[in-house]
Amino acid sequence: MAYSEKVLDHYTNPLNVGTLDKSKTNVGTGLVGAPECGDVMRLQIEVDEATGIIKDAKFKTFGCGSAIASSSVATEWLKGKSVDDAIKIDNMEIVEELNLPPVKIHCSVLAEDAIKAAVNDYRVKNGLPEIKFDDSIVH
Amino acid sequence: MLKFPIYLDHNATTPCDPRVVEAMIPFFTNNFGNAASRNHPFGWVAEEAVDYAREQVAKLIGADPKEVIFTSGATEADNLAIKGVYEMYASKGNHIITCNIEHKAVLDTCKHIEKEGGEVTYLKVKDNGLIDLAELEAAIKPTTILIAIMYANNEIGTVMPMKEISAIARKHGVLVFSDATQAVGKIPVDVNKDGIDLLAMTAHKMYGPKGVGALYVRRKNPRVKVTAQMDGGGHERGMRSGTLNVPGIVGFGKACELCLQEMDADAKRLSGLRDKLETALLKMEESYLNGDKEHRLPHVSNISFKYVEGEGLMMGFNKNIAVSSGSACTSASLEPSYVLKALGLGDDLAHSSLRFGLGRFTTEDQIDYTIEQVTNTVNKLREMSPLWEMFKEGVDMNSIEWAHH
Ligand SMILES: Cc1ncc(COP(=O)(O)O)c(C=O)c1O
Ligand code: FES
Numbered sequence: 305m306a307y308s309e310k311v312l313d314h315y316t317n318p319l320n321v322g323t324l325d326k327s328k329t330n331v332g333t334g335l336v337g338a339p340e341c342g343d344v345m346r347l348q349i350e351v352d353e354a355t356g357i358i359k360d361a362k363f364k365t366f367g368c369g370s371a372i373a374s375s376s377v378a379t380e381w382l383k384g385k386s387v388d389d390a391i392k393i394d395n396m397e398i399v400e401e402l403n404l405p406p407v408k409i410h411c412s413v414l415a416e417d418a419i420k421a422a423v424n425d426y427r428v429k430n431g432l433p434e435i436k437f438d439d440s441i442v443h
Numbered sequence: 444m445l446k447f448p449i450y451l452d453h454n455a456t457t458p459c460d461p462r463v464v465e466a467m468i469p470f471f472t473n474n475f476g477n478a479a480s481r482n483h484p485f486g487w488v489a490e491e492a493v494d495y496a497r498e499q500v501a502k503l504i505g506a507d508p509k510e511v512i513f514t515s516g517a518t519e520a521d522n523l524a525i526k527g528v529y530e531m532y533a534s535k536g537n538h539i540i541t542c543n544i545e546h547k548a549v550l551d552t553c554k555h556i557e558k559e560g561g562e563v564t565y566l567k568v569k570d571n572g573l574i575d576l577a578e579l580e581a582a583i584k585p586t587t588i589l590i591a592i593m594y595a596n597n598e599i600g601t602v603m604p605m606k607e608i609s610a611i612a613r614k615h616g617v618l619v620f621s622d623a624t625q626a627v628g629k630i631p632v633d634v635n636k637d638g639i640d641l642l643a644m645t646a647h648k649m650y651g652p653k654g655v656g657a658l659y660v661r662r663k664n665p666r667v668k669v670t671a672q673m674d675g676g677g678h679e680r681g682m683r684s685g686t687l688n689v690p691g692i693v694g695f696g697k698a699c700e701l702c703l704q705e706m707d708a709d710a711k712r713l714s715g716l717r718d719k720l721e722t723a724l725l726k727m728e729e730s731y732l733n734g735d736k737e738h739r740l741p742h743v744s745n746i747s748f749k750y751v752e753g754e755g756l757m758m759g760f761n762k763n764i765a766v767s768s769g770s771a772c773t774s775a776s777l778e779p780s781y782v783l784k785a786l787g788l789g790d791d792l793a794h795s796s797l798r799f800g801l802g803r804f805t806t807e808d809q810i811d812y813t814i815e816q817v818t819n820t821v822n823k824l825r826e827m828s829p830l831w832e833m834f835k836e837g838v839d840m841n842s843i844e845w846a847h848h
Contacts, residue, residue, distance in 0.1 A: 307758065312758075315755075315758055315759075318827065321826070321827050323832065335829065343752075344828075344829055344830055345829070346829035364827055364828060364829040364832060365827060365828070365829065366750065366751065366752050366755075366828045366829060366830045366831075367752050367755060368752055368754040368755050368758070368770075369754065369755050369758035371752075371755070372755060372827065
């Protein structure tokens with residue numbers, strides 16, 4: 305199975321690889337997956353407290369090329385979004401952006417879940433209730 | 444000058460040696476006869492070519508030509524051996540012993556036997572990929588008719604102690620079948636010295652064409668018989684019907700002849716290159732060799748690079764270098780390699796593995812380039828890996844609470 309150009313691009317030059325200071329109250333961290341299923345993604349957001357806008361996002365991913373590309377796309381899309389809009393990112397948008405084949409859809413689900421986990425971590429740190437999400441549906 | 448892509452996946456298949464192709468060509472055109480046509484020169488030429496190839500194949504494994512049954516490959520030979528013995532020796536018993544790192548062609552055939560009412564014991568290999576001989580002997584019962592243990596494993600290259608296995612089998616009057624697909628032509632295999640009664644092999648792993656292989660079936664001490672799995676014209680002494688693939692068989696024979704001549708030199712050269720590759724890659728932190736360092740094929744190395752995922756790793760260089768991985772991400776089932784898991788590797792290590800399979804046309808330049816590319820990609824991906832970061836910070840991975848996924 306050949307990879308799409310876009311997956312290759314993001315894999316070769318991933319955007320936003322890195323680590324934010326998770327002890328800061330305006331940083332939310334989502335760590336999803338488990339080594340057992342092969343995919344581990346850590347996605348972090350840094351929120352501008354005055355505006356509620358995400359001013360930076362970083363990731364580190366242990367996974368296949370599609371998982372790395374999904375995290376790269378997701379972090380790029382997060383920057384400039386409000387925290388509330390962030391959780392509207394749907395994994396299928398990532399699938400479309402990267403032309404992921406059916407077996408690679410779960411890699412994009414991981415990115416969606418990582419966003420939600422990061423947002424919830426941010427909310428809890430700032431005294432807001434955790435949002436209950438429906439279990440991810442693998443489309 | 445390096446030419447890309449570089450092929451280091453010789454356990455999956457090998458290129459045809461040009462000398463093999465040359466031997467085959469006349470049998471597609473001028474000498475196209477059916478080897479079963481007994482009454483004209485076209486048939487005679489084909490039959491003669493098949494007989495000659497049968498001798499070439501037999502010689503490589505120390506067999507008599509009459510003991511070689513041509514098949515479409517090792518999968519068919521595995522099926523014919525196991526199902527054929529199971530049916531032929533039904534009055535003697537219904538128990539088969541095999542092991543948990545066999546190729547799917549053996550394991551799934553055994554599953555089939557179980558559905559038919561047979562009983563199968565799957566021995567668990569030790570951490571080094573070899574079976575425990577005491578366990579093997581303990582598993583034998585009065586109803587045991589066959590021990591099916593592979594000669595060499597396709598993923599990790601470990602070589603089983605066939606002589607010791609067959610000595611135990613002899614003692615208890617049980618037949619030995621070995622899937623020797625990965626071993627024949629690479630290391631010395633001799634059905635008599637090794638005490639093997641049935642042996643499967645395939646041409647495309649030894650610089651011959653795809654779609655042709657053989658089952659060796661012993662004719663003396665003891666005389667072994669298998670029930671045919673393909674009914675028809677009664678070719679191959681009734682054990683495998685179907686018009687013989689004459690060009691394929693000619694190529695297979697030539698491939699065997701070349702292996703016999705060049706095996707020692709190839710093995711020596713390739714183990715040197717393999718050791719160079721392996722030593723360089725194992726110098727990296729947290730990289731581990733899978734399988735047994737002593738008892739193994741000369742041209743294979745399977746290494747896990749902890750904290751990076753195998754498919755992601757291959758993607759870093761697979762435009763230029765072809766290898767394979769035990770990672771789940773490369774398999775349709777999203778399950779990591781059952782062979783690596785059978786060695787007791789955790790999912791994390793199984794996921795992080797690459798198999799390097801060198802071959803007759805592998806050069807030192809290719810190995811040098813591979814060392815450089817793999818090292819760079821591992822380092823790059825570790826910088827991107829949350830697990831590597833945690834490892835470096837001394838976080839205990841087992842203590843992490845994962846967000847629900
Ligand atoms: C150990 C082993 N057995 C059987 C096979 C199947 O061989 P064939 O492709 O000739 O059916 C292979 C090759 O994939 C193998 O490595
Ligand atoms: S992370 Fe394993 S398939 Fe994507």
